[in-house]
Amino acid sequence: MDLKDTVRVIVCGDDSVGKSTLIATLVKGEYIHNMQNVLPPITISHEDYSESLIDVISSTKSDYNEPLTDRRVSKYIPRKTVIIDTSPSDTVNFQKELKRSDVIWLVYSDHYTYERISLHWVPMLRSMGVNLPIVLCANKSDLLDDSTNMKAQTSDEFLPLLNEFKEIEACVRCSAKLNDNVVEAFYLCQRAITHPISPIFDSKEGNLKPSAIAALKRVFFLCDKDLDGYLNFDEFCDLHMKAFDKRATESEYRDVIKNIDRIIYPEPTADGKSRGISEDGFILLNKLYAERGRHETTWGILRSFGYTNSLSLNDKFLYPKIDVNPDSSVELSPTGYRFMVDLFVKFDKDNDGGLNEKELKNLFYPTPGIPKLWKECQFPSSIVCNEYGYVTLQGWLAQWNLTTFLDYKTTLEYLAYLGFDEGNSIKALKITKPRKKRQKQGKIYRQPIYDRNVFNCFLLGGPQSGKTSFLEAFLKGSYSDVYSPTIQPRICAKDIELRGGKQCYLILEELGELEPAILTNKSRLDQCDVICYCYDSSDPTSFQYLIDLREKYQEFLSEIPCVFVALKADLDKQQQRSDVQPETYTNDLLLNSPLHISSAWTTSLNELFIQLVDAATLPSSATAGLEKEPEPFLDENYKHLLLAGGTLSVMTLVSLWIWKSSLQSSR
Structure with a gap:
C-alpha cells in the first residue's frame, strides 16, 4: 500500500543539546561551526537523499537482502520529509508545529538533559495530548571518554526510558561533530512512521x-x-x-x-x-x-x-473507487467468475460438489465471516443446495451474482478479504450500460437491454396465492403443500437456460410485509427489471387483489414490464369474483394473457422463467398500456411498385439461370 507522501519531523530538546547542528550535519554531510540558534524548516525529497542514507536503508531493510531500487524506495522512505527545528522558549510556534508533525526527534546531550526527558519533556507532551512516536537521540557521543563502556552506558540510559514510556519508538547515540549515526537517527524518525514497531511488537512482553x-x-x-x-x-x-x-x-x-x-x-x-x-x-x-x-x-x-x-485493512483496498451510473447494474466479470469457481474448487476438499459447513467456515476464515447481506437473504436457503443442504457450485455463483446485484461494495470488500490478486478487485466486476427510457404514445417505457446477465423480478400477489411454493419450485424443482405466511421478505437466485442455450441469472423477490414500503421506493423499483403478478387460479377471490394493488400503486408500477401468472393450474380453475376476468384485464392492458402454470409442472415453470427474462430484456413487449408497433401502411401505387420490383428481380434471376445453362450446353 502507498505510504504517507510527506512526513514532518519536529526536533525537540533543551537549549544547547545540538538540535540545529544535527540537522545541518544531516543535510550538508559534514559538521558546521557557528550555527544559528533555530533553522528554518528543511524539506528533503527522494532526490536529496545522500548515499549514506541509502546505505543505511539498504543495511536495515530486511533479512531477504533484496537490492533497493528506485522503484522500491517508496516502500521504505516517504517521498518528502520536512524537518522542523524548535526552540523551547518559543512555545507558541512549538505547539503549532507539534500539531502538524508526525514524529518527534527528541535530543539530549548530558546527564542533566537526560534527566529532563523523564521529568519534563515526555510528561509535558502527554499533558498536551500529543500521541506521536518519539525517537530519542543522545547527541555529542564524541565527548564520551571510555568507548569500551559506551554500549553498556547506552543500554543503562535507554532501557529505563524504553520501559517507562511506550511513546519512545527507538533510541540512538550519535555525534553531529563526527557525523556519527546522524543519518541513522534521521532514518529511525522516518521508520517510526513508515514502519512503526509498536503496532506489531510488544517490547516488554518480547x-x-x-x-x-x-x-x-x-x-x-x-x-x-x-x-x-x-x-x-x-x-x-x-x-x-x-x-x-x-x-x-x-x-x-x-x-x-x-x-x-x-x-x-x-x-x-x-x-x-x-x-x-x-x-x-x-x-x-x-x-x-x-x-x-x-x-x-x-x-x-x-x-x-x-x-x-x-x-x-485499508479502505481503498477494501472499497476501490468505482463509478456506477444509477441506471446501470453491476455483475461479475469473466475474471470474477473464474476466481469464484477456483475458490469453490479449492475449498471443496472432499470433492463432493458441495461446500459443507466446515468447508464454508474455512473459506471465510480470512474474512469477518459470512457477509451480513447473506444473512439478511437467509443464506443458504436463497440458492440451490444439494440433498444434504451443502452449497453447490451453481448456488455459490448465484449467491455472488445476487450479492453483486444488490450491493457490489460487499462483493468488492470480500474479494479483497478472500485474496483476489489481479491488482484491483474492480477487474472482477462488470458494469452494464445504463438503462434508458423512451416515450411513445404519451407513455414512458424502458428501452431494450442486451448486455446484462442478471435480472431482478418482484413476485406480487395476495396471501395464499402460491408465491412461496413458486419460489421453492424455482430453487428445488419441488414444492410443499404446507402453508406458512410470508412475513419477512424472501429473495433467491438461480441460473436459468434461455432459448438457444444462453445462460443468465434470475433473482426472485417475495416482498412480504415490506410490500407497501418497497412499492413506493423509487430506487428499489428502479432495480426491478420485471414484475410477476401472481394469483391463484383455483381461488375466485385471488385476482381482485392484483387489480386493487395496481390501482393503488399505479404511478409507481406503470413503467415496469410485467407478466401475469395463474398459479396452481393443476387444480380446478375458478371464475374470478372481480369486475373483469384475468384474460380480459390483460388484453385491455395490451399484455399477453396470464400464463397458467403449476409448481408441479416443470415445463410450465421453465416457460415462465424465460418469459420473465424476455420481458426484462425487451420491456416494450410487456409494458402495460403500450400498444404494439402497427405495420406500415402501403397505398396501392406503392404495392404495385413493390410487385413490379419483385417480378423484375425474379425475371432477372431466371434469365441469368437460363444464360448459364445455355453456356454449359454449348460447351
Whole structure:
C-alpha cells in the first residue's frame, strides 16, 4: 500500500543539546561551526537523499537482502520529509508545529538533559495530548571518554526510558561533530512512521501483538494455496514477489527454514525433509525480524496485503473507487467468475460438489465471516443446495451474482478479504450500460437491454396465492403443500437456460410485509427489471387483489414490464369474483394473457422463467398500456411498385439461370 507522501519531523530538546547542528550535519554531510540558534524548516525529497542514507536503508531493510531500487524506495522512505527545528522558549510556534508533525526527534546531550526527558519533556507532551512516536537521540557521543563502556552506558540510559514510556519508538547515540549515526537517527524518525514497531511488537512482553499475529495468520492462510498448512517453495516465492517485487531463491528459502528449525521443529516428512514453513514458523520468523529491528520485512508483507499502521485493512483496498451510473447494474466479470469457481474448487476438499459447513467456515476464515447481506437473504436457503443442504457450485455463483446485484461494495470488500490478486478487485466486476427510457404514445417505457446477465423480478400477489411454493419450485424443482405466511421478505437466485442455450441469472423477490414500503421506493423499483403478478387460479377471490394493488400503486408500477401468472393450474380453475376476468384485464392492458402454470409442472415453470427474462430484456413487449408497433401502411401505387420490383428481380434471376445453362450446353 502507498505510504504517507510527506512526513514532518519536529526536533525537540533543551537549549544547547545540538538540535540545529544535527540537522545541518544531516543535510550538508559534514559538521558546521557557528550555527544559528533555530533553522528554518528543511524539506528533503527522494532526490536529496545522500548515499549514506541509502546505505543505511539498504543495511536495515530486511533479512531477504533484496537490492533497493528506485522503484522500491517508496516502500521504505516517504517521498518528502520536512524537518522542523524548535526552540523551547518559543512555545507558541512549538505547539503549532507539534500539531502538524508526525514524529518527534527528541535530543539530549548530558546527564542533566537526560534527566529532563523523564521529568519534563515526555510528561509535558502527554499533558498536551500529543500521541506521536518519539525517537530519542543522545547527541555529542564524541565527548564520551571510555568507548569500551559506551554500549553498556547506552543500554543503562535507554532501557529505563524504553520501559517507562511506550511513546519512545527507538533510541540512538550519535555525534553531529563526527557525523556519527546522524543519518541513522534521521532514518529511525522516518521508520517510526513508515514502519512503526509498536503496532506489531510488544517490547516488554518480547512477543508479537495479538493483532499482528492475527494479520500474519490471515496472510499465511491466503498464501497457502494448497491448504496443506505449509508454505512450499512456490508459495514462498509468490509471497516474496508480492511483498518485495522479487522472486526468492531456493537458498533463501532453505535459510529461512533452517532459522526456524533451530527453534521449532516441524514434523518431517517420510523422507526426512521439511514440508516447508508452517504457520507457527511463519509467525516465529516475523517475531525474529521484529526482535532484530528489521520489522520493515514484516511491514512489507502486511502492506502488500492491504494492512495499515493500525493493522486494519485499508479502505481503498477494501472499497476501490468505482463509478456506477444509477441506471446501470453491476455483475461479475469473466475474471470474477473464474476466481469464484477456483475458490469453490479449492475449498471443496472432499470433492463432493458441495461446500459443507466446515468447508464454508474455512473459506471465510480470512474474512469477518459470512457477509451480513447473506444473512439478511437467509443464506443458504436463497440458492440451490444439494440433498444434504451443502452449497453447490451453481448456488455459490448465484449467491455472488445476487450479492453483486444488490450491493457490489460487499462483493468488492470480500474479494479483497478472500485474496483476489489481479491488482484491483474492480477487474472482477462488470458494469452494464445504463438503462434508458423512451416515450411513445404519451407513455414512458424502458428501452431494450442486451448486455446484462442478471435480472431482478418482484413476485406480487395476495396471501395464499402460491408465491412461496413458486419460489421453492424455482430453487428445488419441488414444492410443499404446507402453508406458512410470508412475513419477512424472501429473495433467491438461480441460473436459468434461455432459448438457444444462453445462460443468465434470475433473482426472485417475495416482498412480504415490506410490500407497501418497497412499492413506493423509487430506487428499489428502479432495480426491478420485471414484475410477476401472481394469483391463484383455483381461488375466485385471488385476482381482485392484483387489480386493487395496481390501482393503488399505479404511478409507481406503470413503467415496469410485467407478466401475469395463474398459479396452481393443476387444480380446478375458478371464475374470478372481480369486475373483469384475468384474460380480459390483460388484453385491455395490451399484455399477453396470464400464463397458467403449476409448481408441479416443470415445463410450465421453465416457460415462465424465460418469459420473465424476455420481458426484462425487451420491456416494450410487456409494458402495460403500450400498444404494439402497427405495420406500415402501403397505398396501392406503392404495392404495385413493390410487385413490379419483385417480378423484375425474379425475371432477372431466371434469365441469368437460363444464360448459364445455355453456356454449359454449348460447351
